[in-house]
């Protein structure tokens with residue numbers, strides 16, 4: 744499936760991120776050998792371990808919820824953190840970026856689903872943070888866009904609606920707060936819903952099971 748999904752994403756100008764959580768090094772290596780270089784993990788511990796065991800030119804993304812006390816482990820090398828959903832976490836990423844003398848690009852995760860378990864800023868809380876707190880001083884955390892997860896449901900209308908909501912939030916944030924060229928990423932779409940996500944404006948999809956599962 745990798746080759747088909749990769750060419751579909753290329754045709755649509757969308758970045759394909761391969762979600763390698765719970766996969767063995769051999770499985771990941773197979774996809775790497777097909778040319779893939781961007782992989783994502785949702786747990787810091789697994790990410791660190793895989794980074795040490797797999798080729799050094801892999802670009803690693805973090806897509807899962809991130810505890811403040813773990814930022815230091817990924818700060819030296821992480822390519823993109825998709826899961827900034829709290830101002831204190833944002834500040835800690837800035838602190839670790841300075842300590843490592845590098846920029847740490849991030850996305851703001853926004854809650855768009857009905858599911859209780861999904862993380863992310865409630866949009867109104869996020870705009871309040873952006874209006875009231877001193878995020879502009881967090882110079883080493885370039886915010887490149889937004890990330891969101893749709894509800895786990897068979898209802899395609901609902902999923903489409905949630906992706907449209909995220910796209911609207913992105914446009915509004917870009918207009919009101921981040922009027923710059925590097926605010927450009929909408930990370931949305933997984934195995935079950937990436938076709939809809941791309942139709943609704945995704946620029947980066949995060950796909951795991953559909954790539955690794957054999958049918």
Ligand SMILES: *Cc1c(COP(=O)(O)O)cnc(C)c1O
Pocket residue numbers: 762764785806807892932933934935949950951952953
């Ligand atoms: C696991 C995961 C994915 C990939 O899900 P699949 O259904 O395996 O494609 C994408 N995004 C996040 C945040 C995940 O945790």
